[in-house]
Amino acid sequence: MDNSIEHIALLLAAGAGTGVLGALLGTGGGVFLIPILVLGLGVPMHHAVATSLISVIATSSAVASGNVQQGPANMRLGMTLEIATALGAITGALTAGWLEPRMLEALFAITLIPTAVIMWRSATRRRTVASPGADAPSRGAEPSETRFKSPLEGRYHDAALGREVVYRVRRLGAGLGVCLVAGNLSGLLGIGGGTFKVPALHLLCGVPIKAAAATSNFMIGVTATASAFLYFGRDEVLPALTASVVLGVLAGSAIGYSFSRFVGGALIKRLFAALLLAVAVQMLARIWTGGG
Amino acid sequence: MHDEERRPDRLGYLVHLILLIGVLASALLLVVGLLLAHGTHEPVRQIGRLVARAAAGDSGAVLDVGLLVLMLTPVCRVAVLAAGWALRREWLMAVVALTVAALLVVSVTLGVG
Numbered sequence: 001m002d003n004s005i006e007h008i009a010l011l012l013a014a015g016a017g018t019g020v021l022g023a024l025l026g027t028g029g030g031v032f033l034i035p036i037l038v039l040g041l042g043v044p045m046h047h048a049v050a051t052s053l054i055s056v057i058a059t060s061s062a063v064a065s066g067n068v069q070q071g072p073a074n075m076r077l078g079m080t081l082e083i084a085t086a087l088g089a090i091t092g093a094l095t096a097g098w099l100e101p102r103m104l105e106a107l108f109a110i111t112l113i114p115t116a117v118i119m120w121r122s123a124t125r126r127r128t129v130a131s132p133g134a135d136a137p138s139r140g141a142e143p144s145e146t147r148f149k150s151p152l153e154g155r156y157h158d159a160a161l162g163r164e165v166v167y168r169v170r171r172l173g174a175g176l177g178v179c180l181v182a183g184n185l186s187g188l189l190g191i192g193g194g195t196f197k198v199p200a201l202h203l204l205c206g207v208p209i210k211a212a213a214a215t216s217n218f219m220i221g222v223t224a225t226a227s228a229f230l231y232f233g234r235d236e237v238l239p240a241l242t243a244s245v246v247l248g249v250l251a252g253s254a255i256g257y258s259f260s261r262f263v264g265g266a267l268i269k270r271l272f273a274a275l276l277l278a279v280a281v282q283m284l285a286r287i288w289t290g291g292g
Numbered sequence: 293m294h295d296e297e298r299r300p301d302r303l304g305y306l307v308h309l310i311l312l313i314g315v316l317a318s319a320l321l322l323v324v325g326l327l328l329a330h331g332t333h334e335p336v337r338q339i340g341r342l343v344a345r346a347a348a349g350d351s352g353a354v355l356d357v358g359l360l361v362l363m364l365t366p367v368c369r370v371a372v373l374a375a376g377w378a379l380r381r382e383w384l385m386a387v388v389a390l391t392v393a394a395l396l397v398v399s400v401t402l403g404v405g
Contacts, residue, residue, distance in 0.1 A: 008326060054359060058318070061311045061365050075304070079373060079388050086395040093399075150384075225366040226396055229403030232363070239355035243322040246362070250319060 008244045014041065015055065015248020016255070022059065023256025025269055029249060030056055030191040031115055032272075034108060035279045039286075043241065045101040045108070049190030050231035051242045053224045055249045056192045060221030062250060063257075072156040073214035074207070077169055082219050084176040085183030085193065086226040092187025093227035097234055102287050108189045109283035115195050116276035123269035154211055170206040178204065179219075187227030192220040303376040307369055314365025321358025325351050339404060360404070367396045 022029030178200035182193035201212035328351035345353035374389035
């Protein structure tokens with residue numbers, strides 16, 4: 001690994017850029033970081049995946065430290081689902097160890113396509129002040145003797161709505177299934193998995209979108225950890241490269257979150273959804289033509 | 293405020309502290325490691341030897357320790373939640389968290405022995 005100041009500065013900038021994008025677009029940043037490392041900086045795929053996983057741990061820990069104390073993250077639900085995601089992540093990381101880099105690149109490129117579609121569609125979804133069903137108080141959700149100790153119950157104060165939101169989790173089994181797959185993708189491809197988990201928590205399990213996003217972010221750090229150690233053990237974590245990127249991502253995320261309220265989300269999401277699609281095509285073309 | 297209502301804030305606050313301290317400690321080690329960066333990196337996977345080499349100023353080892361601190365932060369978070377729920381006698385959640393912790397221990401063992 002080239003430890004020159006110029007190379008480290010380049011990696012810091014790459015990390016910062018993906019950190020800003022991740023914060024503005026509400027993603028973990030791995031979908032941008034890996035193409036930048038692989039296509040832009042020539043980093044081998046397994047090393048890029050390992051770097052991305054550790055970056056996800058960093059940003060997730062930094063962001064979750066705020067959400068856990070203040071708000072909507074449902075730690076009980078998140079921990080319950082984490083059984084499935086951690087299991088999926090470990091099997092994903094073990095699988096990655098058996099795959100050729102080109103196969104891993106191809107799988108990553110293919111995963112970018114539904115990610116781009118989800119990002120595009122999230123840009124066109126209208127935000128409602130109160131959406132019936134998921135955000136409305138559910139029957140029997142009044143404070144009980146159990147004091148919300150079950151992972152199937154949750155509450156948080158929504159400042160935008162000006163009231164407490166109480167909800168009950170549905171279809172926990174289906175949620176566990178989606179989390180198993182999302183964890184597997186995370187361990188295999190170095191992404192956070194939130195792009196798949198948040199819609200699943202909201203649409204399948206009936207968790208309000210804010211709580212779903214916060215709970216997913218609470219989880220992805222643990223999920224990434226479950227697989228990161230396996231990459232570390234295979235010497236696929238390049239310390240100087242990973243350190244530079246992680247520091248850049250942390251700084252970029254902080255900047256991105258500071259500016260996120262001033263930036264219009266829909267247009268940026270559409271632009272980057274289109275960019276992700278273009279990147280997916282480029283990666284697949286590169287593999288098809290035998291490049292890299 | 294009743295003691296039971298205060299408890300979720302305490303556990304959440306403890307988790308918040310662990311995450312914050314873990315990220316900051318890791319970031320500090322990574323900055324120091326990058327500033328020291330020189331020579332080639334020889335992977336060391338025994339924690340004791342790794343820490344010893346980091347203490348001796350080996351930049352690669354300092355970076356590895358910084359990355360391990362970052363990777364262990366979520367593990368600590370799970371352990372604290374397991375203990376917190378057990379102390380509150382929320383046995384179901386304590387078992388859930390211990391299950392997750394066990395999976396993470398498997399991963400740590402496979403990775404760094």
